[in-house]
Amino acid sequence: MEKRVTFKGWFLPLLLVLPQAIVSAVFFFYPAGQAVWQSMFIPDPFGLKSQFVGLGNFEYLLGNSYYRASFVTTAIFSTLVTVVSMGVALYLALLADRLIKGSGTYRTLLIWPYAVAPAIAGVLWLFMFNTRVGVVAWYLGVLGYDWNHVLNGTEAMGLVVVASSWGRISYNFLFFLAGLQAIPKSVIEAAAIDGAHFWTRFRTIVWPLLSPTTFFLLVVNIVYAFFETFGVIHTITAGGPQQATTILVYKVFSDGFVGQDLGSSAAQSVILLIVVSALTIVQFKFVERRVHY
Amino acid sequence: MHRRFKGALLAGAVIGIVSPAAAQTEIQWWHAFTGRLGELLDQQVKDFNASQGDYVVVASNKGNYSEALNAGIAAFRAGEQPHILQVFEVGTATMMAAKGAVKPVYEVMAESGLPFDPDAYMAAVKGYYTTTDGQMLSLPYNSSTPVLYVNRDAFTAAGLDPDMDLSTWQNVGAALDGLKAGGSTCPLTTAWQSWIHLENLSAYHNVPFATKENGFAGLDTELTFNGPVQVQHIQAMGDWAKDGKFIYTGRRNEGGANFRGGECALFTESSAGYAGVKSEAQFAFDIRPLPYWDGVEGAPQNTIIGGASLWVMAGKPAEDYKGVAAFLNFLSSPDVQAAWHQNTGYLPITLAAAEKTKADGFYDANPGTEIAGRQMTAKAPTPNSKGIRIGSFDQIRTVIDEELEAVWAGDKDAQAALDSAVARGNELLRRFEQANR
Structure with missing residues (x-):
């Protein structure tokens, strides 16, 4: 049963929604609208002149096989980052969750990597895997x-996935742990008394009850993999070797800020x-059905 | 700036009048130098400010080359551009096309009335920044050219004569065989592969990198670096990579660490890498001219520069440009240039600075440092060896990097990779042409 609050009149609800509406308009709709507008022009970098090309930019991009290949790279990359980090x-x-002694220390240590900025994380991993001086290499x-991620595309992809997932594991860990602790112990104990082993308990009780958390993390992590992994890629591979790690958002950067296009x-x-x-609509429409709130 | 303004107000309040003659004009200079180079640059600024009382140059670092260019462009769009912007050589076409955003150096100098002789500059250096009809658009600041660094100890260890002739790639090939057989794990590595092994290779063998005089004569230029000379060279490098004789370390100058650490025997790198090699190398090294392919007609021609030049941005008061001109004049003076050349390994941009360095005895004390200058000036530049002026050049270099990596990894042969790089690069050139129509 959904709870509904009813207001008398329009003034108060509008006033309450206003701050959020203003924030969205200023920080989302306005820049997004600008991007849509700009996407129909070919300007010179200095903003001295600009030509209207309609959908010409889209035609140019979608007709380019390297750009299309970048979709596949992005799909592989974000799937791997999401699966690994979650x-x-x-x-x-x-x-x-099962730990009794020392769980505080353990948790705190696990959360640390989240405090490391993506670009710094990239440099750390790069040092470890540097083909000539890296410890791991x-x-x-x-x-x-x-080990040679400078020329081997698969290794380069592996490295950026690990580096991007590393800090993210902490974030996901926090949510999963909170989710697990919200599951009533009595339910699990009852199942245990009935003879259910760990795996059975996990599959039939924990996983379904954890599904709201998992769903939330799925959405958030995919968005992360799409947009926020830029720093890691920039510091480790710069999209290479060849185009093995050129994901869509990295191409936005390199065309805009390197190419001035x-x-x-x-x-x-x-x-x-x-x-x-x-992707988000698909997730909410199809995946969310299997979520038990 | 604020403080000075307040100070001026205060002074005005005390005296009762603000005298305009007492105010110094501020000249903003945005650059991309940090570390030792940044210190040397700051010293130049300090010396200039101390040398006169009319102008104050304020230098600010804006990140690396790409970031400094972006900062300059963004600032121009906001109407907050600096007077002087340091732009790397690949950004030259972008700046040139921005008529209305830049004020050509020859114009700045002419209006200032200060003595300015374009012929005082090294032809091979100024050519990169000069129009086909001889007008200098930006002032060469830091320019370098690729040379070959040799780890003499690595040659001895492999049982080779460190004094062997390495002037041609044929000889280098033989040396690589010997080094590999002698147990070297890194016979050859390179920095800046596109710059050295395609752009300079083309100029050095007097073959075009692009049509229309390498882009100097028009925006409708097309890339042509998939000719026989380039294909032969890249194929040879690819074969060496396959046999473990050429070790690829990355798109920038990552290989420098391997060479300075003593692992690599040969290293093609900018002449400006000299200071780093000299301070870090724990082995005997020397500098040789960049090798060429024996049998190619006209080779060796001259190599071309990399580095950056200073662009004057438009839209400032006329009075400010007098200060800019005075500062550029100061930077070009023989003493400043000679010191810069000797401290950094960058080329002396004026002939007088080169003469002074020679007279100072610097070349005798630091053998090998004169090679870069000699290599650039050995012959008068041809349309193929003046430089390269193409749009979206930074991106085209990335395309070249990607395709060369396909050769080093053994995924493509040289012809296929260069054909693909040319086709992809041409697409970018057409977009640049359209944007600047």
């Missing part, structure tokens, strides 16, 4: 594996906006 976080949260070499960059932002909105 999977590991859930595993750690399950362990932390050196140990891999001792084991007979020649603001028309193409704006058009790409619009495409990105559409893709992420579509």
